[in-house]
Amino acid sequence: MALLEVERVSKRFGGLQAVNGASFTVEEGSVVSLIGPNGAGKTTLFNLVSGFLRPDAGDIRFQGRSIVGLRPHSICEMGLVRTFQLVKPFRHLSVLENVMVGAYHRVRNPAAAADRARAALAFVGLLERAGMRAADLTTSEQRRLEVARCLATGPRLLLLDEVMAGLNPTEVDGMIGLVRRIAAAGVTVLLIEHVMRAVMAISERVVVLHHGEIIAQGLPQEIVRHPKVVEAYLGEEAMLA
Amino acid sequence: MPPWLAVQPELAHVGAADAQAGAARGAVGTGAIARWVTVGAVLLVAALLPQLVDHYFLRTAILLVYSAYLAQCWNIVGGYAGQFSFGHATFFGIGAYTTAILFIRWGISPWIGMWAGALLAAATGVFLGSLSFRYGLKGPYFSLATLAFAEIFRILALNWDAVGGPRGMLLPLRESFWNYQFPEESTYYYVILVMLIAVTALVAWLAHTRWGMYFQALREDEDAAEALGVDTTRHKLLAMALSSAAIALGGTFYLQHMFYIDPDLAFGIDVSVNALLPAIVGGPGTVWGPLVGALVLTPLGEFTRSALGGYGGVHLMLYGAVLITVILLLPGGLLSLPERWRERSRRGGPAARREGERGAA
Numbered sequence: 001m002a003l004l005e006v007e008r009v010s011k012r013f014g015g016l017q018a019v020n021g022a023s024f025t026v027e028e029g030s031v032v033s034l035i036g037p038n039g040a041g042k043t044t045l046f047n048l049v050s051g052f053l054r055p056d057a058g059d060i061r062f063q064g065r066s067i068v069g070l071r072p073h074s075i076c077e078m079g080l081v082r083t084f085q086l087v088k089p090f091r092h093l094s095v096l097e098n099v100m101v102g103a104y105h106r107v108r109n110p111a112a113a114a115d116r117a118r119a120a121l122a123f124v125g126l127l128e129r130a131g132m133r134a135a136d137l138t139t140s141e142q143r144r145l146e147v148a149r150c151l152a153t154g155p156r157l158l159l160l161d162e163v164m165a166g167l168n169p170t171e172v173d174g175m176i177g178l179v180r181r182i183a184a185a186g187v188t189v190l191l192i193e194h195v196m197r198a199v200m201a202i203s204e205r206v207v208v209l210h211h212g213e214i215i216a217q218g219l220p221q222e223i224v225r226h227p228k229v230v231e232a233y234l235g236e237e238a239m240l241a
Numbered sequence: 242m243p244p245w246l247a248v249q250p251e252l253a254h255v256g257a258a259d260a261q262a263g264a265a266r267g268a269v270g271t272g273a274i275a276r277w278v279t280v281g282a283v284l285l286v287a288a289l290l291p292q293l294v295d296h297y298f299l300r301t302a303i304l305l306v307y308s309a310y311l312a313q314c315w316n317i318v319g320g321y322a323g324q325f326s327f328g329h330a331t332f333f334g335i336g337a338y339t340t341a342i343l344f345i346r347w348g349i350s351p352w353i354g355m356w357a358g359a360l361l362a363a364a365t366g367v368f369l370g371s372l373s374f375r376y377g378l379k380g381p382y383f384s385l386a387t388l389a390f391a392e393i394f395r396i397l398a399l400n401w402d403a404v405g406g407p408r409g410m411l412l413p414l415r416e417s418f419w420n421y422q423f424p425e426e427s428t429y430y431y432v433i434l435v436m437l438i439a440v441t442a443l444v445a446w447l448a449h450t451r452w453g454m455y456f457q458a459l460r461e462d463e464d465a466a467e468a469l470g471v472d473t474t475r476h477k478l479l480a481m482a483l484s485s486a487a488i489a490l491g492g493t494f495y496l497q498h499m500f501y502i503d504p505d506l507a508f509g510i511d512v513s514v515n516a517l518l519p520a521i522v523g524g525p526g527t528v529w530g531p532l533v534g535a536l537v538l539t540p541l542g543e544f545t546r547s548a549l550g551g552y553g554g555v556h557l558m559l560y561g562a563v564l565i566t567v568i569l570l571l572p573g574g575l576l577s578l579p580e581r582w583r584e585r586s587r588r589g590g591p592a593a594r595r596e597g598e599r600g601a602a
Binding site (some may be wrong): 050052071072073074076081082084097102104105108112113142150153203207 | 457462468472
């Protein structure tokens with residue numbers, strides 16, 4: 001049984017079929033990338049899996065249990081946590097407090113939550129920023145903060161929505177290293193990514209979404225040569241970068 | 242232990258950072274001492290005040306403390322949880338009316354009646370909150386809904402003969418401590434002072450608990466909070482219940498101090514505005530904001546009332562102007578001023594303009 005099973009899931013917004021009968025699985029302990037041109041429906045799929053949207057049809061199972069209709073906080077409870085493409089820091093709270101919100105999910109006591117939050121901050125390399133206001137962090141730091149908050153909840157499956165976006169090459173390398181360490185620590189990772197260098201470097205499997213449909217999935221090396229994928233990305237230089 | 246915590250090399254420098262933080266805390270220590278000395282001095286003056294001043298001044302002091310109390314109650318749901326209630330008169334009125342009915346009809350002591358009122362107000366808060374949040378009312382829409390609820394209660398009270406309709410209810414004079422009726426004005430002062438200290442202590446404590454952190458998280462970003470496992474609806478209702486119960490106790494105080502309550506005094510929009518204004522002016526979502534706001538607004542109100550007393554409602558226009566100015570120019574309230582100045586001097590320029598949108602509707 002796969003950790004996450006997405007089965008013939010569809011979602012329509014008015015006249016737009018954002019996701020159309022998408023099926024894929026994520027095995028425990030793997031790193032899977034979800035790629036596709038802009039507007040392919042990747043973030044919609046994330047919203048469906050994390051409970052922010054309800055699918056029109058199909059089923060989503062996490063650890064064998066259907067999670068369709070559960071609210072995001074209940075899904076988080078089960079160990080499935082996500083980040084957001086547009087970072088959403090709690091701006092007026094300190095960096096430490098931001099992560100404590102995630103940590104409180106597992107511990108009740110403020111001191112224990114602070115310890116847990118510090119450990120998560122250390123893991124992503126933000127411990128020196130613990131006392132700063134989240135609003136004052138750089139974009140790259142805010143992305144790592146998002147990851148730290150998620151880690152503090154103690155997830156089994158982490159959904160990362162374009163955590164490399166807007167980062168410079170050095171920062172991308174740092175983030176690749178971070179994702180690897182998260183995977184090494186036993187957390188399964190599903191990520192939406194545009195930076196192909198990162199996709200190739202970290203993913204064991206790649207799922208390609210185009211116009212809401214999954215057109216290919218497999219090993220990264222196979223995917224870049226897949227005729228349907230090349231066709232979908234035609235004209236998009238980024239693919240080969 | 243969660244798997245990622247088992248990765249030890251990353252945690253090696255946690256201890257060092259803790260030591261640093263400890264040193265920083267030591268440095269802050271003198272600041273903390275200064276703060277507690279200030280708090281102690283203010284408390285001492287507050288406690289001795291009735292011995293030092295005349296009757297008029299004492300009444301103004303009661304008004305100030307009472308106004309800070311209402312604002313601190315509002316602050317729980319409006320400031321910390323960011324749910325901008327414009328209808329806290331609902332819960333204030335429920336407190337006052339419940340106490341009055343229980344005392345007049347059945348002779349039940351207001352000391353008991355006030356808790357009955359608080360419970361009823363909390364239940365009403367949860368009910369009205371769940372109605373609003375179920376239909377996803379946020380920001381100004383939530384404010385309008387709460388405003389409408391208060392108006393519904395006002396009209397209900399106005400048309401309900403058993404509670405006196407438009408005539409309201411007059412408490413029979415039976416002076417005794419047990420009846421929450423005191424011969425000395427100073428006793429009322431001490432009662433509301435203790436209430437203010439209690440609710441402020443509650444807020445200060447709450448801010449650092451899991452609940453308080455969840456309130457602030459859902460205020461800052463509801464989706465992010467939800468994604469991190471915060472049941473946002475449940476915690477909004479919790480904040481609503483706490484805030485409603487607390488302000489209901491303020492309703493009882495008002496009743497016992499004035500010996501009288503009617504639909505306008507209980508459920509009128511003035512009450513709702515008086516509850517939110519000091520918090521917003523002082524600094525919503527901060528422990529001391531409501532107190533600072535009341536400290537500024539009460540004397541201002543008293544002054545305009547006496548200087549321009551002939552023109553009814555001028556002080557309300559002034560309040561309106563103050564509210565608009567603060568929301569536009571100083572969304573963090575007066576308490577955010579020092580931080581702004583610090584930021585400005587640190588950045589060596591007027592760069593601190595992106596001060597947050599906290600609390601602003």
